[in-house]
Amino acid sequence: MNATALSVPVVGLAGASVLHSIFAPGFFTTGPVTAALVIGAVVALVSAPAGVLTVMRSQSFAGHAFSEVTATGGSAAYLAGVAPLLGYVVGSLVGAGAMGGLGVQRARNRDLVAGIVLGATLGLTALLLYLTTVSHSTTGAAVTVLFGSLFSVSSGDWLAAVALGGAALGVVTVTWRPLLLSSVSPELAAARGVRLRLLESAYLASVALSVALAAMTVGAILSTALLIGPAAAALRLAKSPGRACAWAAVIGLVAVWTGIVLAYDSYDWPPAHQGWPVSFFVVFLVLAIYVVAQLFGRAGSRRRPGTGQGGTALSGVGSLRRRGPGRG
Secondary structure (H helix, E strand, O other): OOHHHHHHHHHHHHHHHHHHHHOOOOHHHOHHHHHHHHHHHHHHHHHHHHHHHHHHOOOHHHHHHHHHHHHHHHHHHHHHOOOHHHHHHHHHHHHHHHHHHOOOOOHHHHHHHHHHHHHHHHHHHHHHHHHHHHHHOOOHHHHHHHHOOHHHOOHHHHHHHHHHHHHHHHHHHHOHHHHHHHHHOHHHHHHOOOOHHHHHHHHHHHHHHHHHHHHHHHOHHHHHHHHHHHHHHHHHHOOOHHHHHHHHHHHHHHHHHHHHHHHHHHHHOOOOOOOOOHHHHHHHHHHHHHHHHHHHHHHHHHHOOOOOOOOHHHHHHHHHHHHOOOOO
16 A cells, blocks of 8 residues: 555544534534534624615614613513513514614614613513513523523524525615615715615614524624624725625634634533633634734724725725715
8 A cells, every 4th residue: 555545544633623622522413512503603694784884874872772672572572471582573673673773774863762772671671581480490591591502592583584684685685785875975875866765774673683683692692792893894995885795704704603603612621511602712713703803903094095094995985975885
């Protein structure tokens, strides 16, 4: 037997040992892990365009208010004994309707409306979680709603999540160009005949679905991290909004999938046989990636004197101002 023939099994064994050092045995054949990976991919893809638009429209605080509304819906679902995803989606969509009705489309009202919704839903969430604890004699609902439990997602939930994610992406895809124009210049969009109120409703619905799906990954209270973090990092790296969406999807996917791997492996970390929460790893990775992107973005800004602090992707929307939402 020649050296080449011997090298093949040796390389295969070496590769297998490397994989086993990264992934625990049975990682890819475990049902909850498979569901978690699918949900993570859906969340990353759906949150990317919604997050980029949220950052560009300076509505990050409104996105945070969505997370609290989602927590209220999830708490109500646990109290009623129905699927948490249903509660997340219904709660976030009701919040979108409330914020739209209260006038969040007007820039001067955004923080005010978000603050009102945030305060009201926090109090309601506390009441619902208290009632759940008293009636069901359990404290697990509060942890699951607020910080997520990705490995407990059922196959029915991730199938529903894929459908909802497709709906959210469809809304953003259809309204992308007018949404982008209204994000950069609402006055110009209105002058070109864009129906801003209807467009704002579509945008709020896409954000609501994105936050509801993210709540399944890192919990309702941390869901804004997946909406804002990857998008903010992407806008520092990309030269156009479209590329920023692609970057945001990749960043979100890396953070969620890496977080799943680390959470699965942490079962053998101290404290032994307890495991660390997925939400911790995902949020920490998003923060780390944002810091790195910020450093790269600043270095790029120094090399391009005309680029300001607003992010490199905003330089790609100048042509949109000239062409309008319907051309090019």
